Amino acid sequence: MKHTVAGLAALLVTSVAVPASAVPIAAMGTEGYSVFAGGGEVTATYQGSTGAYRSLLYVNGDQFVFDNKADPLGATANLGSYAAGTELLFRLFVTDTQTSFFTGPAERNPDGVAHARVESDWMEEGTTLVSFEDLFNGPFAYNDLSFSFTNTVGQEDTSPVPLPAAAPLLAGAVGGLFALRRRRSKRS
Numbered sequence: 001m002k003h004t005v006a007g008l009a010a011l012l013v014t015s016v017a018v019p020a021s022a023v024p025i026a027a028m029g030t031e032g033y034s035v036f037a038g039g040g041e042v043t044a045t046y047q048g049s050t051g052a053y054r055s056l057l058y059v060n061g062d063q064f065v066f067d068n069k070a071d072p073l074g075a076t077a078n079l080g081s082y083a084a085g086t087e088l089l090f091r092l093f094v095t096d097t098q099t100s101f102f103t104g105p106a107e108r109n110p111d112g113v114a115h116a117r118v119e120s121d122w123m124e125e126g127t128t129l130v131s132f133e134d135l136f137n138g139p140f141a142y143n144d145l146s147f148s149f150t151n152t153v154g155q156e157d158t159s160p161v162p163l164p165a166a167a168p169l170l171a172g173a174v175g176g177l178f179a180l181r182r183r184r185s186k187r188s
Helices: 002-016 167-187
Strands: 034-037 040-048 055-059 063-067 076-082 090-094 099-102 116-119 128-132 145-149 152-155
Touching: 040 063, 055 145, 063 076, 063 145, 116 152, 128 152
Parallel strands: none
Antiparallel strands: 034 152, 040 076, 040 145, 055 063, 055 090, 090 099, 116 128, 128 145
16 A cells, blocks of 8 residues: 555656746856847847746836736747847846846946846847846846847947046147147257
């Protein structure tokens, strides 16, 4: 009788086992990258979440995209059409902590840490995978909300820091002083 009950229990457990679903996570080393449009329509696909908190994804301000607790795996959203090179700024709003985290450089986030990994050419050329971390100061597993985008590229934002308006004037004045000094030293 003991063997029959144990055998029946084993059969029942294997019959009702929940299938494992792995959430794709963007590659290490892509923390702090930004997402740029390739030109044309951009479609988002929800790839999954293991986050305990409820997180809402927005693009370019307040355009809602996904809810990790309400949207089914594989859900899609059309984000519209964008010119090539346009940055798509994603914001993860964690409802439980009332905290927002952004794609791109760490300085955008309240804890000064990059909260998203952004992997280009994921699964196919022109598709970008973005994986967010929803905890202030980590630990950083980047598995709290993952989604992919068609017609995009993820890359480190290397745009120059804008200079104050007076900087070119100052540079010109310093250059003029050096030229004047050089001319005076040649006369002596």
